[in-house]
Amino acid sequence: MLRPPTWALTALLTLAPGILSNPQGGTTTTTTAPPTNTSVSPVACNNSPELCSRAYNNITHMGAHDSAFLRDASTGNSIAGNQFYNATVALSAGIRLLQAQVHLSGNTLQLCHTSCSLLDAGPLETWLAKIKYWLDTNPNEVITLLLVNIDNQPASAFGSAFDRSGIATYGFTPPSGLGNNSSNNTTTKTTTWPTLQSLITSNTRLVTFIASLPSSSSQEEKPSYLLNEFTYLFETPYNVTSLSSFTCTLDRPSSSSTNNSSSATAAAAAAISSGLLPLLNHFAYIALTQDIMIPNAGDVDTTNSPSETDTGALGQHVRACMAEWGGGGSGGGGGGVKPVFVLVDFFDRGPAVETADRVNGIDGPVGRVSVGGGGGKASMGGRLGVGMALVAWLGVGLVVF
Numbered sequence: 001m002l003r004p005p006t007w008a009l010t011a012l013l014t015l016a017p018g019i020l021s022n023p024q025g026g027t028t029t030t031t032t033a034p035p036t037n038t039s040v041s042p043v044a045c046n047n048s049p050e051l052c053s054r055a056y057n058n059i060t061h062m063g064a065h066d067s068a069f070l071r072d073a074s075t076g077n078s079i080a081g082n083q084f085y086n087a088t089v090a091l092s093a094g095i096r097l098l099q100a101q102v103h104l105s106g107n108t109l110q111l112c113h114t115s116c117s118l119l120d121a122g123p124l125e126t127w128l129a130k131i132k133y134w135l136d137t138n139p140n141e142v143i144t145l146l147l148v149n150i151d152n153q154p155a156s157a158f159g160s161a162f163d164r165s166g167i168a169t170y171g172f173t174p175p176s177g178l179g180n181n182s183s184n185n186t187t188t189k190t191t192t193w194p195t196l197q198s199l200i201t202s203n204t205r206l207v208t209f210i211a212s213l214p215s216s217s218s219q220e221e222k223p224s225y226l227l228n229e230f231t232y233l234f235e236t237p238y239n240v241t242s243l244s245s246f247t248c249t250l251d252r253p254s255s256s257s258t259n260n261s262s263s264a265t266a267a268a269a270a271a272i273s274s275g276l277l278p279l280l281n282h283f284a285y286i287a288l289t290q291d292i293m294i295p296n297a298g299d300v301d302t303t304n305s306p307s308e309t310d311t312g313a314l315g316q317h318v319r320a321c322m323a324e325w326g327g328g329g330s331g332g333g334g335g336g337v338k339p340v341f342v343l344v345d346f347f348d349r350g351p352a353v354e355t356a357d358r359v360n361g362i363d364g365p366v367g368r369v370s371v372g373g374g375g376g377k378a379s380m381g382g383r384l385g386v387g388m389a390l391v392a393w394l395g396v397g398l399v400v401f
């Protein structure tokens, strides 16, 4: 999301592989499991029978932030990577929201992190085709994409990639009146999203938000399943560099009334009552310099922890927001406002999906393939050590440059 100077990060990455050969820590021996058909029970929806009759917006969808940008062998363990496992492995592990940045490279929509010279994860179309295959083989699952349109490309360009990958067939078009559509008559407004079962029955199991589509995109060229993110969602701040700094306030869609914390708190409440769905950003960066920030992998066992009391823990952040947004603090499956979307880095740690299960009131989810440090039992000290060494070493590197 951020745009540090490319030359600096490229230089750092060139130098980094030696020290970063295994940023996941030496104790992890798990290897990536091949994706399998996770729909073991035909009656489970999104890993639980209890979710079938639940409205899409009455579920917390756990998400992988920058899900195409990996810190693994395929990228030489790039420090720009936000995830240890790829997007379809994430889906098999229970992740139901995939976020990524889309850039224009030549004439192609390309998944790149900050810039294509820093981390290039290939064409959007190729990635979508893999996700389409996952949807084919997992017919009872509903997933959400959130794509950041960095180069302000037209809706038709996205539509072409969705068509050519084959995934367009699964695209969900919301009924009119959902979201905050200022250009339509507000009396047609509704806050009722379909249930998972209804999305599964109609086989429109892909909800796609884009931030944002240019307003010049004409209605004829805009596929109806490509949704402008901020017509339907609002987000909490994403630029967090301290585990004590997570909040529940509205950061985007930005407006002049959201530039101080008390008005941003009020703006979150207003957004909820206008039917916008809350997206909780819950990942931390290490600020190496004022301009260069990298994902904080060292603290991730804390960041992604289900703990409801530890500072910076996912469980604590979700609990605080449910209380602030009027949903009660119990974290149970009852009524009230829950984060509909959550984005984390290194989703397998925590594991992050455990917090969503608790909020959703799910016991014993079925059909998941667990990966990586999901148990959260691996030593935090080791990875913290790597993180600290990284900061110190990069400090030296920057002086050199």
Ligand SMILES: *[C@@H]1O[C@H](CO)[C@@H](O)[C@H](O)[C@H]1NC(C)=O
Pocket (backbone or CB within 6 Å): 032, 033, 034, 035, 086, 087, 088, 089, 127, 130, 131
């Ligand atoms: C993730 O990795 C698996 C196993 O290597 C591979 O089959 C799958 O296509 C990959 N998915 C994506 C989205 O790259």
Ligand SMILES: *[C@@H]1O[C@H](CO)[C@@H](O)[C@H](O)[C@H]1NC(C)=O
Pocket (backbone or CB within 6 Å): 037, 038, 039, 040, 041, 042, 136, 137, 138, 139
């Ligand atoms: C996956 O599982 C579902 C539910 O059991 C089944 O209907 C479907 O045919 C399976 N797909 C494949 C490719 O095995």
Ligand SMILES: *[C@@H]1O[C@H](CO)[C@@H](O)[C@H](O)[C@H]1NC(C)=O
Pocket (backbone or CB within 6 Å): 175, 176, 177, 181, 184, 185, 188
């Ligand atoms: C806008 O509202 C009208 C009724 O006033 C409705 O018929 C129409 O479908 C709505 N269009 C959209 C795109 O929401």
Ligand SMILES: *[C@@H]1O[C@H](CO)[C@@H](O)[C@H](O)[C@H]1NC(C)=O
Pocket (backbone or CB within 6 Å): 176, 177, 179, 181, 182, 183, 184, 219, 228, 231
């Ligand atoms: C908003 O309303 C306008 C006018 O009815 C309609 O053309 C447009 O499709 C609507 N947008 C969404 C996201 O519903």
Ligand SMILES: *[C@@H]1O[C@H](CO)[C@@H](O)[C@H](O)[C@H]1NC(C)=O
Pocket (backbone or CB within 6 Å): 185, 186, 187
């Ligand atoms: C919206 O619809 C209501 C009821 O149909 C109507 O009274 C009102 O004038 C409409 N407002 C606008 C701005 O079109």
Ligand SMILES: *[C@@H]1O[C@H](CO)[C@@H](O)[C@H](O)[C@H]1NC(C)=O
Pocket (backbone or CB within 6 Å): 002, 239, 240, 241, 287, 290
């Ligand atoms: C992000 O936060 C850091 C540290 O708080 C700050 O220095 C930087 O200006 C912020 N960047 C953006 C784009 O908000």
Ligand SMILES: *[C@@H]1O[C@H](CO)[C@@H](O)[C@H](O)[C@H]1NC(C)=O
Pocket (backbone or CB within 6 Å): 256, 257, 259, 260
């Ligand atoms: C917030 O925005 C208002 C209106 O644009 C401006 O007058 C005010 O100075 C801003 N406050 C801060 C703290 O940036």
Ligand SMILES: *[C@@H]1O[C@H](CO)[C@@H](O)[C@H](O)[C@H]1NC(C)=O
Pocket (backbone or CB within 6 Å): 256, 257, 260, 261, 262, 263
């Ligand atoms: C924050 O914004 C609100 C609404 O714009 C304003 O009433 C309040 O005075 C502002 N507070 C500060 C500390 O700037």
Ligand SMILES: *[C@@H]1O[C@H](CO)[C@@H](O)[C@H](O)[C@H]1NC(C)=O
Pocket (backbone or CB within 6 Å): 180, 181, 182, 253, 270, 271, 272, 274, 276
């Ligand atoms: C909904 O849209 C209207 C018109 O653009 C805007 O004034 C309002 O702030 C929006 N509400 C939220 C919560 O973003």
Ligand SMILES: *[C@@H]1O[C@H](CO)[C@@H](O)[C@H](O)[C@H]1NC(C)=O
Pocket (backbone or CB within 6 Å): 054, 055, 058, 333, 334, 335, 336
């Ligand atoms: C959300 O789901 C819970 C658990 O099934 C249910 O108790 C609650 O009534 C639902 N809320 C709404 C607004 O439908």
